[in-house]
Amino acid sequence: MTSFAEPLREVSRDHCVAMDGADKLAHLREQFVLPQGVIYLDGNSLGMLPRATAARVQEVMEKEWGQDLIRSWNNAGWMDLPHRVGDKIARLVGAGAGELVVADSTSVNLFKALSAALSVAQQDSPTRRVILSERSNFPTDLYIAESLARERGLRLVMVDRPEDLVTHLDADVALLMLTHVNYRTGRMHDMAVLTRAAHDVGALALWDLAHSAGAVPVDLKGCDADFAVGCGYKYLNGGPGAPAFVWAHPRHVERFWQPLSGWIGHAAPFEFSPHYAPAPGITRFLCGTPPILSMAALECGVDTVLAAQHLGGMDALREKSLALTDLFAQLVAERCEGQSLTLTSPTAHLLRGSQVCLTHPSGAYAIMQALIARGVIGDFRAPDVLRFGFTPLTVRFVDVWDAVEHLRDVLHSGQWQEPRFAQRAAVT
Secondary structure, eight states, rough: OSSSOOSSOOOOOHHHHHHHHTTGGGGGGGOOOOOOTEEEOOTTTSOOHHHHHHHHHHHHHIIIIIGGGGGGHHTTTTGHHHHHHHHHHHHHTTTTTTSSEEEHHHHHHHHHHHHHHHHHHHHHHHHOOEEETTSSSOOOHHHHHHHHHHHHHHHEEESSSSSGHHEEEESSSEEEEEEEOOTTTTTTOOHHHHHHHHHHOOOOOEEEOTTTTTSSSSOOOTTTEEEEOOOSTTTTTTOTOOOOEEEEEEETTTTTOOOSGGGGGGGGGGGEEEEEEESSGGGGOOOOOOOOHHHHHHHHHHHHHHHGGGHHHOOOOOOHHHHHHHHHHHHHHHSSTTOOEOOOSSSGGBBBBSEEEETTTTTTHHHHHHHTTTTTTTTTTTTEEEEEEOTTTTTOOOHHHHHHHHHHHHHTTTGSSGGGOOOSOOOO
16 A cells, blocks of 8 residues: 655654654643543544533533523523534634534434525526435435435435536536545545535535534635534544534525424524424524533533634644644555555545545454454444544544554454454444
């Protein structure tokens, strides 16, 4: 395999330690609970636990819920949490204050946003019948699009190669639906270019930011995107099953009723009217009662990312992410040569998110299990992908060196071939 870029120079563990010493973001790692003996390269699936989270959730349970009870909807600002946390996330993805809310799961928000986007697109061009995506998009996105297409008599068209997306944009397309950073390869789309291409043929663009928010710079307004969703439990460190977020460009937000028109999205929820009237702006994307405990945890996670703002913000995190992934690829190429690994993540910085994906023809699952047994935690994606996520808030350069050394030893020793590592668990 080849590495991403020109080799740095001959790298040693001492060199990696020195890189950590020069890292202006290094102290932000102390915001997290750091398990002893673990190199965590799976923040693209589940972010680490912020140190502030347990105390904050305990406060919500013991004081706000335990003592103040239902009064906390007003006194502790519980009703404002979807907007308060949403405004914080908006700062990370190029949205304005009051434009993004936290609610539900990514899948539920995608259903709401996709339905709303199709309604807007077909108001303008009723004959448009196609949702365009790529076959390697995250499956839940495709499943929901397939369901809506069937319900509305539309077609879901999936292209096999990202470079073919533009050629499939035509007068039949109502909506381009893409995940900004591909979950299997780490390939990052050019949001501005593809959104403009969609608009050039009269279509809208909806972006899933699950592998982008908190990991790479995103500028929804600057790219003139139409709709976006994203999750809270990956790079935003909100905890397992954390609430997700949804955004609609202000030019669209008053033009639709989203399909899950629940009471919290009503213009006056506590008037208890029998008829629905959508709330103004993005609030109409809310549905049911906000999950306060998980919202509180998510806010702590988002704050860990915002802590980098005075150090260069997302640009500084991106710079470190690229340095980490370049180093990992170089070391794998140098130290795991001849071990049947293939680099499948893009080589160009402009095309790469914050993860590195390798394939192995026969042993990817077992290799990853052997690494996890050593405390090097990544994940496996069928059929043959070893996936490593590099969260710049928590991953050190010396972690990269040590992880590759473990990978080298697992491969050279043949340890991954032990039968115990072939036993499939429910979650891979």
